Amino acid sequence: MRTDQIQGLIDFLSTSPTPFHATAALARRLEAAGYQRLDERESWSVQPGGRYYVTRNDSSLIAVRLGAQPLERGLRLVGAHTDSPCLKVKPQPELQRQGFWQLGVEVYGGMLMAPWFDRDLSLAGRVTYRAAGRVQSRLIDFRKPLAIIPNLAIHLNREANQGWAINAQNELPPILAQVPAGELRDFRALLAARLQQEHGIGDVEVLDFELSFYDVQPAALIGLDDDFIAAARLDNLLSCHAGLEALLAAEGDENAVLVCTDHEEVGSTSCCGADGPFLEQVLQRLLPTGDAFTRTLQRSLLISADNAHGVHPNYADKHDGNHGPKLNGGPVIKVNANQRYATSSETAAFFRDLCQREGVPVQSFVVRSDMGCGSTIGPITAGQLGVRTVDIGLPTFAMHSIRELAGSHDLGHLIKVLTAFYSSSELPL
Structure with a gap:
């Protein structure tokens, strides 16, 4: 090796x-x-x-x-x-439920859904925007853990270990933040801020995006004798x-x-x-x-x-x-x-x-x-x-x-x- x-x-x-x-x-x-x-x-x-x-x-x-x-x-x-396979953000993703800000996602490819729960997730992809009269694109990567999909406690789902069918529409939207009642979060404003932070591009109108969630846990050499790569x-x-x-x-x-x-x-x-x-x-x-x-x-x-x-x-x-x-x-x-x-x-x-x-x-x-x-x-x-x-x-x-x-x-x-x-x-x- x-x-x-x-x-x-x-x-x-x-x-x-x-x-x-x-x-x-x-x-x-x-x-x-x-x-x-x-x-x-x-x-x-x-x-x-x-x-x-x-x-x-x-x-x-x-x-x-x-x-x-x-x-x-x-x-x-x-x-x-x-x-x-991954979770891709929908075009109009904002969800505010029970005081939490979430993003609607679409399942890309034939993924195993269960391992996505209880993971530290970040967000990356391509953003297309207008700035100074031009439409252009940049890649962004938040890098930090900014979302999670918490599991439902076993006490509230006693059948979880007997085979639980996951509903992608209802159960996979990640949680990004808690929001006070009446406050509305703007996802495109978040992307505009990221463009400013990552690329120094200000005064933009975010027109569209292709973004995916991913696990921030880094790849690692694991095993008693370093026999495996986990990633x-x-x-x-x-x-x-x-x-x-x-x-x-x-x-x-x-x-x-x-x-x-x-x-x-x-x-x-x-x-x-x-x-x-x-x-x-x-x-x-x-x-x-x-x-x-x-x-x-x-x-x-x-x-x-x-x-x-x-x-x-x-x-x-x-x-x-x-x-x-x-x-x-x-x-x-x-x-x-x-x-x-x-x-x-x-x-x-x-x-x-x-x-x-x-x-x-x-x-x-x-x-x-x-x-x-x-x-x-x-x-x-x-x-x-x-x-x-x-x-x-x-x-x-x-x-x-x-x-x-x-x-x-x-x-x-x-x-x-x-x-x-x-x-x-x-x-x-």
Whole structure:
């Protein structure tokens, strides 16, 4: 276990409470490494050996390392997503009930609701405003704990431990403050004050916002022997971070791409999601046109990196007996006969061989035949581009909880194999 890699992930998670902040953090790292930002609204002039990145909606990012090799040799692509299940603030959120000021929230993605109770919550995201006659946007992050969703005492809900269905409309609005009778709080005024405090921007009219609550408890290395990483948003910022580390560490002259898109947790159908045109449009501007475009993609490979379900010691029967990935047992190849994952026997063999050559342990996951299966950006991107794809990920507990758990040794395994993938001179498929 390399402590610098662990600390790098912890630092990234702490600065990335939302997809907007995650994208900004990725962009800062890329620029520090000499990558040049491309604006989709302008003409592009790219050169062999160049390093470039482009963002869309401030929440999705594609980074491209152009090598000395011809593009028609193919691309090495790693894909992940920037979003995680959370509570998003509604457009007109103010609620004042029983002397408390609360905010109405909407559940984003398939989240576990119960762990959100009794947590110290803060608020972050993007605010769009008018100042000096111009409409513009800034990211904000309150950082401090400013809200909480208190549980109902067991004395008033004796059935709580027998399975309690949570009503998202009534039971999830966080409490921000107590307010005297007759006093009305203005949420937009609070955001305007934050813009002044965080960015020095005064005299603004807040027009709209995309804000999410998050747990302020920092990520941590835990366990008697430091075996685990506990944090929010491991799904899937862990893969974004590993992909970036691999891209920056890779050697050689191959053409490499990192794709980190938003909205995977809600289906990826958006202008900046994997089921939108973002990646294809970027590649169309970089690659040769006509049949050369297809030839290039057919010589390419995508590793779709998204967390996998580790076998839980208390719930081992939730896994197929022959496919129970262990934390710290290495990356997991994810397979599904119904194409919820895009892995084929050829792409799985390629990744397994790559792991073996790099001395990285590798595992397999197939969902129980009597259970449904989640999905990833893998099948979506394969369906959009026709690119060969393998779905992999690091085993995780408590996926989609407010705090998830992964193995501390697995991060190094993933970075090592992705670095080798980006550096490889051949895609033997």
